[in-house]
Amino acid sequence: MTTYIVAVGSYYEPVGDELPPLKKLVQETVGSNIRRVGRFIQLALIGGGRASSQLSNEAAVYLTSGSGDVEATVGVLNTIYRQAEPPRPLSFINTVSNAACFYIAQSLQLNGASSFVSSRYFTVETSLRVALLALEQGQQKAALVGAVDSVVLPIEEHRQRLRINAQTDVAEGSHWFQLVADASDRTVLATLDAVQHFTDREALSAWLAELPVEADDCLALGQSIESDEADHWLVETGLPPFNFREAPAYFKSLAGLVFCEFVRRGAGRLIYLNRDPVGRYMAVVISC
Amino acid sequence: MNNVLSLTQLKQALKLMIIEECDKDVEIDDILDDEILFDGALELDSLDALQICMAVKSNYGVRIEGGPDARKALQSITTLAQTIIEHRV
Numbered sequence: 481m482t483t484y485i486v487a488v489g490s491y492y493e494p495v496g497d498e499l500p501p502l503k504k505l506v507q508e509t510v511g512s513n514i515r516r517v518g519r520f521i522q523l524a525l526i527g528g529g530r531a532s533s534q535l536s537n538e539a540a541v542y543l544t545s546g547s548g549d550v551e552a553t554v555g556v557l558n559t560i561y562r563q564a565e566p567p568r569p570l571s572f573i574n575t576v577s578n579a580a581c582f583y584i585a586q587s588l589q590l591n592g593a594s595s596f597v598s599s600r601y602f603t604v605e606t607s608l609r610v611a612l613l614a615l616e617q618g619q620q621k622a623a624l625v626g627a628v629d630s631v632v633l634p635i636e637e638h639r640q641r642l643r644i645n646a647q648t649d650v651a652e653g654s655h656w657f658q659l660v661a662d663a664s665d666r667t668v669l670a671t672l673d674a675v676q677h678f679t680d681r682e683a684l685s686a687w688l689a690e691l692p693v694e695a696d697d698c699l700a701l702g703q704s705i706e707s708d709e710a711d712h713w714l715v716e717t718g719l720p721p722f723n724f725r726e727a728p729a730y731f732k733s734l735a736g737l738v739f740c741e742f743v744r745r746g747a748g749r750l751i752y753l754n755r756d757p758v759g760r761y762m763a764v765v766i767s768c
Numbered sequence: 769m770n771n772v773l774s775l776t777q778l779k780q781a782l783k784l785m786i787i788e789e790c791d792k793d794v795e796i797d798d799i800l801d802d803e804i805l806f807d808g809a810l811e812l813d814s815l816d817a818l819q820i821c822m823a824v825k826s827n828y829g830v831r832i833e834g835g836p837d838a839r840k841a842l843q844s845i846t847t848l849a850q851t852i853i854e855h856r857v
Contacts, residue, residue: 513793515790515791515792515793516790516791516815517791565826566822568789568819568822568823569815569818569819569822570789570791570815570819573815
């Protein structure tokens with residue numbers, strides 16, 4: 481069974497000492513003013529809205545994030561512990577991980593299931609896998625899959641939370657994919673061929689050895705793969721790296737940006753690999 | 769500082785508080801003193817009501833209980849201001 485990518489939507493913006501306002505962008509994207517939401521939900525609405533062309537109102541929503549809605553969480557914790565007051569109801573409600581899904585479903589008038597998919601090291605990969613399984617097993621006919629990460633100022637504290645050094649540029653990102661099981665009436669941008677999990681390096685090597693290589697294949701490597709290991713995979717696969725832009729600024733769901741850029745390029749096949757600290761791997765294959 | 773607010777000043781402060789707490793894109797002058805706050809043009813809902821009650825407690829030290837008392841207090845800016853004045857210690 482084939483799963484088709486029929487739309488992508490993205491927002492990517494490197495951030496300095498100030499955050500660009502998003503309210504107007506949200507209004508332009510979803511067609512109405514959405515109140516009582518913070519940046520995380522605003523980013524979700526912008527990315528999700530941009531990928532919602534011809535979206536079925538039965539579509540399921542799968543949202544993931546590397547860090548979650550840190551702004552809402554920090555705000556509520558500050559109120560409780562620094563101000564010694566109970567949190568405001570609207571702030572508290574938005575700390576629920578699925579709050580962004582609610583606003584997306586409401587704004588895009590979706591009636592399908594919505595899930596926040598949490599995975600510490602394979603954020604985008606896992607959300608795509610869950611959506612792919614649901615489509616392949618016939619549980620869903622369409623899915624809106626997205627990954628969102630926001631920045632919470634001050635920037636130094638944000639870097640500390642991400643455990644990155646002071647020289648690393650950071651960005652906000654919201655990257656979304658509209659997947660369908662039946663693309664007979666749609667323009668297909670790409671196919672999501674595989675989202676595979678591997679228990680160790682040998683299992684991944686064995687799988688790659690069986691994968692027929694084509695002339696226009698390219699390789700992308702996840703954020704957790706260090707440069708030494710990256711060289712290893714480039715040599716082992718013999719594939720050229722997918723170079724889509726000069727050193728993108730850091731955010732945890734960077735894989736979403738990689739996939740969106742590849743689909744927009746519109747040619748070839750992307751083989752993407754990532755690992756976690758334990759040594760487990762995931763691979764994603766997208767063909768245009 | 770809140771103790772020395774005149775009724776007019778209190779009403780203005782309450783309008784600003786509602787705009788900020790409920791994230792409404794309106795100006796202070798758009799909210800009339802006796803305008804119905806809920807099921808009216810402002811389109812506030814039950815979550816907004818809870819938010820306003822918490823803000824009143826935090827800013828003015830007045831606890832608005834649920835049920836009939838809350839419905840009475842949250843009818844309009846005027847009733848909200850009267851509730852605060854009556855219960856403020």
